[in-house]
Amino acid sequence: MENLKTILEEIRPGVDFDTCENLIDGHILDSLAIISLIADIEDEFDITIPTVEIIPKNFNSAEAMWKMIQRLTEDEE
Amino acid sequence: MTYFGPEYYLLFLPAAAFLYAVMPRKARPYILLAGSYIFFWLISEKLICYILFSTVSIHHCGLWLDRIQQERKAAVKAAADKEEKKALKKVYERRQTLLLIGAAAVHIGILAVLKYTPFAIRNANIILEQINIQITPVKFAAPIGISFYTLQAVSYITDVRRGTVKADRNIGRLALYMCFFPQVMEGPIARYAETAEQLYRGEQIQYKNFVYGAERIVFGLFKKIVIADRLNAFVKTVFEQYDRYDGGIILLGAAAFTVQLYMDFSGAMDIALGSGRIFGVGLPENFRQPFFSKSISEFWTRWHITLGAWFRDYVYYPVSFSWASKRLGAAGRKRFGNYFGSMLSGTLALFCVWLCNGIWHGSAWMYLFFGMYHFVLIFTGNLMNPLITKLYEKLNVDRDRGIIGALRIIKTGFLVVIGELFFRCNGLKKGLEMFYKIVTGFSLKGMTTGVIYKSGLDYLDVIVVLAGVGAVFVISVLKERNVNICERLGEKNIVIRWGVLIGAIAAVVMLGAYGGEYTPADPMYADF
Known part of the structure; x- marks a missing residue:
């Protein structure tokens, strides 16, 4: 989770990723930020995020992203 | 119908x-x-x-x-x-x-x-x-x-x-x-x-839903019949006979068309959402005060929202995360860093989105131009963003507030008006000629010598349009400040509430541009 927060803070400094739950719906992460974020997550956690997973529900909070990463890691194992 | x-x-x-x-x-x-x-x-x-x-x-x-x-x-x-x-x-x-x-x-x-x-x-x-x-x-x-x-x-x-x-x-x-x-x-x-x-x-059908729905429908009718249809004759005259006018009047015609399109289309959305509400169905909002946008990319998150969201979810992301795009992005990030590297794959996807957006609007070169115009503006905005952000940070200026924020809203509005000029023009060649006249032949002379009153609008029309736009502006400011107007109105007693609704209906009936010398304009987005 800490690795994920480091990635997020690099992309959007100054956002409280512990509490924020509307990163997409609140336009805090725009489309370019999402591209960077997905590339970084894929590199860091050695997973592939399929297009079907790129929905606001999975990216609205750090918690939701972490759950998605765990699920995809289990799928790949 | x-x-x-x-x-x-x-x-x-x-x-x-x-x-x-x-x-x-x-x-x-x-x-x-x-x-x-x-x-x-x-x-x-x-x-x-x-x-x-x-x-x-x-x-x-x-x-x-x-x-x-x-x-x-x-x-x-x-x-x-x-x-x-x-x-x-x-x-x-x-x-x-x-x-x-x-x-x-x-x-x-x-x-x-x-x-x-x-x-x-x-x-x-x-x-x-x-x-x-x-x-x-x-x-x-x-x-x-x-x-x-x-x-x-x-x-x-x-x-x-x-x-x-x-x-x-x-x-x-x-x-x-x-x-x-x-x-x-x-x-x-x-x-x-x-x-x-x-x-x-x-x-x-619930009483509350019925009244909220009716209020929304009347607001939509007001936008369309009182404002949009009244501007129709002036817009038509300027776009058809642009060679008779100076750059100032052409720019005014393009601005009038932008207002007409907004009032027509957002008015239709008010009617759609209001009608849905009567049956207890909440349809998604399609507009969120677009003319308060401070950039073109923000504008497209506030204007025709459901189309933009559709292109984002079914074109932008699939293209951005396709195998080829990922490879391009990875290579780009290694060479140009995180931001500009991601921009490479993002730009490819952005191009596809605006190509599709242009084509979706119609089968003519001007719609393709309209799409590419927005692609170039958003791409340039993305490219310049890190530099401009740093500049504002150094100057210790909040670019979203005060005079800078207001100037950014005006700049965005101007760019939107130019885009709409190409959207409305009768062929790309004529659109380019109109734009050329704005750049090389801009003058305020036409506006001060009463040319407008010989071009489809009389004195009363201008007053009604200005008052109507003013009323919509006030409502937009309240909505921008998260004031729920229907809820507020609902808190008033029944006499005031129904008085406002009946007054609004009377305004539509009395001030509406229909019959006599007015030619009703077809709903603008129905043809797309």
């Missing part, structure tokens, strides 16, 4: 609402479905067959996808080892993707053939002229609303493939999602998950 004509308010909507209210809950969705098909028949007659075909085909494809997904589950569960599971997943994923591509290709193919064949033939003939070959021009009649329901159909089938919605076994519910009468002509483009259940719930 349109959403702005008396037959909709005096006959169609009251009849639909009455039958809906008196029928038992289970029958209500079918009253809406029957009403929607009658509405579609009234606007498109026998072309209704296209929406029927679309509905049946996505219903079938959805169930087919569901079957593949069930088979996949069972096969993966029964697989002996990890390798076999992986191989099976791949096979079933491929099968689903092929089915999705096939279904989307059929729907977009129908739209393309019906809408773009004459344009394609016209341009092919220009090239083929060199070798003395000509294709006979053909033109197909397309049902009104095809561009809207096709996107809804593609979104449904893609969402089933993605697993974000379950395939609907009930074809009646799916049919209602596809053709609900308040939205079938001009949108908003809803997702299955947003409206299908609400539509099928058959909720009884």
